Amino acid sequence: MALTAEESGRLAALLSEHxxxxxxxxxxTVAASLRGRLSQVxxxxxxxxLRQAIVTTAENGIVDLDAEYAAELRAVLAELSRGRARQGFSATETAISVFALKExxxxxxxxxxxxxxxxDYVAFSALIDTMGLFTFESYVRTREGLIADQAEQLLELSTPVVKLWExxxxxxxxxxxxxxxxQVVMERLLQTLVDTGSPYAIIDITGVPAVDTxxxxxxxxxxxxxxLMGADCIISGIRPQIAQTIVALGIEFGDIATKASLADALRHVLRLTGVETTRRSRRGA
Amino acid sequence: MERVPILKIGEILLVSIQLDMSDQTALQLQEDLAERIVATGCHGVIIDITALDIVDSFVGRMLSSIASISKVLDAETVVVGMRPAVAITLVELGLSLNGIRTALNVERGMELVADARADEFPYDDELADGSDDDPETTSSP
Known part of the structure; x- marks a missing residue:
């Protein structure tokens, strides 16, 4: 919502004279709504x-948030909402910073x-509404960015591939x-198979809370x-409830070896590769 | 036209595919390979696809038919060096390359061929020199 040239002039005059x-x-007004969580200074x-940005925009032409010369105003608003989103303020508290200008x-x-x-008041109100909406959008974008970052971090920390044996x-x-x-697990596992040249992989699902289709x-x-790449997989760590769910859902693992525990799976693989484990007799026994 | 080289290493023929396969190249490779299997009497074929970025249904079919041809000529085919991205794509496409053995790298592929051979003919060593009337075996050392 753009102001007319005269309205812009009057707005700039009001803001710069007082x-x-x-x-x-x-x-x-804003401090009251934030309940002292941000210092007055x-x-x-x-x-x-923000006030200066509005005045500057008015000096360059009419105050219109979409105009090219209003880049500074947009930047100031975006910076304000980014800061609020990072500091954990709610959307209302962020928008009030702008809406308080109406009063x-x-x-x-x-x-x-x-x-x-x-x-004038109606025109200024409409402008401030637009600015408020812009603030809200920036706020949501920042929040979404934070969520996406966290999801990515979660992906990174939760999929290690460990070497158990040669x-x-x-x-x-x-x-x-x-x-x-x-997808990440699959890519990482397959890449590790290539890098280490391991012909056996054990997928342990002990930590998976539920297995659906x-x-x-x-x-x-x-x-x-x-x-397809020439490696064999064994699925291990199937808990009793999960075994029941798998059967109830009619999931077929076909000729894929499944074991109850990681230890069983490792023993199975060692047997396949011809490694034998024996317990050393205790000295003196 | 480009040709895929076929190398003989001991008892094994090694085909390393380094270029994008066209219909012509694929057909030529099948012909060449069949001839070389008969000429050398090898019992193992290793196809190395490490350099292939893309394996589509066409290449998949080519690999299948090479495996079938080799089987008819009594040679075991092992496809080695498939990249993770390629394997994922094949699974997503639902192509499972039935009837083809796979191994992680050439070394493992050679072991696989040797094992398969040993399983099939546990007494092969004793017969290696004579009584077998197959001309391919008698010509090999």
Whole structure:
């Protein structure tokens, strides 16, 4: 929502003639809503910057958030909402920082406004609404960015591939296996198989809370892909309840070896590779 | 036209595919390989696809038919060096390369061929020189 040239001029005039009053009232109103979680000094400098950005925009032309010369105003608003989102303020608390300007302007218009007070106020309100919406969007974008970052970090820390024996690697799966994680696990396992030249892989699902048809599908795909590359997979760590679910759902693992525990799986692989383990007799026994 | 080289290492023929396969190249490779199997009397074929970025249904079918041809000529085929990305793509496409043995690398592939041979003819060593009337075996050392 853009203002007309005259309205822009009047807005800039109001904001630049009563600098102290605007900043003071604006800071007070916002500080009340934030309940002291942001220092007055910091808040004051933020709002002063925002006020200055509006005035600068008005000097360059009409105040319109979409205009090219309003880049600075947009940047200041985005920076404000980014900061609020990072510091854990709610969306309302962020938007109020901008909407509080309405009250300040109303007071100013009442005491200093001319004949067109009402029209001006409605126009300014519309502009501030647009700015508020812009703030809200930036806030949501920042939050979404944070969530995406965390999801990525989660992916990174939850899929190690460990070497158990010469030619045997294991993937201990922990947590729910969705498509994205399954993809990462699959890629990492297959890459490790190539890097280490291991012909055997054990997929341990002890840490997977539930196995549905989709999870089973992901595991089966991994096993088939490993087979295509010339490696054998063994699935281990199947808990009693999960075994029952698998049977109830009618999931077929075909000729893929499944073992109850990781130890069983390792013993199975060692037997296949011809390694024999014996217990050393105790000295003197 | 480009040709895929076929190398003889001991009792094994090694085919290392380094270029994108076209219909012509694939057909030529099948012909060449069949001839070489008969000429050398080898019982193992290793196809190395480490350099292949893309294995589509066409290459998959080519590998299958090479395996079948080799089987008819009594040679074991092992496909080695498939990249993880390729394996994932094949699984997503639902191509499972039935009837083809796979190994992680050439070394493992050679072991696999040797094992398969030993399973099939546990007494092969004793017969290596004479009584077998197959001309391929008698010509080999």
């Amino acid at each position: 600098v102290d009053q605007v900043t003071q009232r604006w800071t007070e 910091e808040l004051r400098s933020q709002l002063q910057e 300040v302007l109303l007071e100013l218009l009442e005491s200093h406004g001319g004949e067109s007070t009402l029209r 030619g045997v690697v294991a993937v201990p799966l922990v947590g729910t296996l969705d498509s994205a994680r399954a 989709q999870v089973a599908q992901h595991i089966l795909k991994t096993v088939v892909a490993a087979r």
